[in-house]
Amino acid sequence: MLEQYDLSNLMVLDIETVPQYSNYDDMPDALQEHWAHKTQYQRKDDTPKEFYDRAGIWAEFGKIVCISVGIFTNSGGNRPGLRVKSFAGHDERELLADFSKMLCSQPLSLILCAHNGKEFDLPYICRRMLINGVTFPPHLQIQGRKPWEIPHLDTMELWKFGDYKNYTSLSLLTAIFNIPTPKDDIDGSQVGYVYWVENALERICTYCQKDVVATAQLIRRYRGEALIEDESIRIV
Template identity: 55%
Template sequence: MIKKLTLENILFLDIETVPEQPIFSGLSETKQHLWEQKSQYQRGEISAEEFYERAGIWAEFGKIICISVGYFTFHGNVRQFRVTSFFGDEVKILKDFKNLLTSHFNQIKHLLCAHNGKEFDFPYIARRMIINNIELPEKLNLFGKKPWEVPHLDTLELWKFGDYKNYTSLKLLTNVLGIPSPKDDIDGSQVYKVYYQENGLERIITYCEKDTIAVAQVFLRLRGESILDETEIIHA
């Protein structure tokens, strides 16, 4: 089935998120209390304030700072993978991403693909759009859709082959499949520090784009095709 999909119809993506405020005390008292409640089972003996740097993984307490996307183009025998990023102000990021979907990936044949996207990237983007009063584009509006009507692909799900107990990180998957690692500078656990303490958005954008490329590479391997080389990757 996966080999029947047309690569040009797939938009590969990855997102990077951080807590909505640089520090816990930047939250309102109400939001601080809500965070204490929300995180109580995950943080164990760690205080809510100390645990706050991990708040970016929850859409209710975090925000998106970068969405990187990539798509294939073919000109005769020449294959290219074009990558670009939306970054900076979250509302602008979300509106620009929505405009891409509605303008170029709005048909039934079009699909979105991410690693662990069904559990994280896709719902996170949708929730942040609703929080920011942005109407959901059709590709993210899943209300009333049957499972087979959802236009999302997930390389984690594809790798599970029906095994619901298994979680495989993108870093591990690229390693076992012989794909260059996207985690050669920072990883997800360092994004908070790089963004808020080091003002390193450019590093985060590069990291996000590498993850997007890695998702496409994994998808190619799952199809039994050769992975991209550097000459085929175009940063727009």
């Protein structure tokens, strides 16, 4: 499947998010009240403070610290390649503005693709852009468009084949499609700690880039094509 798409016109992306504040006590009192109300069903027996390490999941209480993108290329001799770039930093508004500027320089026909991107990555980016006063690039302007006019692909949605009860992680799909992925020293649940406690943004970028590569390789598998070789993947 996906044979109808020109891979050179497709951009793969992934984001990493963290809580807006380093700890619960730094959050303004008004937001603490909203946090308690917003998470009352998810946190079960945890107090709002104990549950705060999950705040990065919600755009109202988190922020983006890295957006990594990948573009399919030819690396010579018609060999498939991938070029990966990250937008990362402590200033979220600057990060989002740079990402928006990059997208605005791309053709309007460009298709954005992410794993669970329609439920998480793309809405999160839009919400944080709105909060930070960053102008939406045309590729994220979906209001008023018919579903088939929206230039977004979601590798998790594609795997559902219409089954709305199904959630399949990127990690599981890479395993069943025999896509080799290096063992990471962190996982998604640890990103907030790595950012706020260890101040290791570079590690987070590496983790984010690996998800972009894994998603790109999954697209190749969906199309019944060979994987991109490691030497043809370039980080810029």
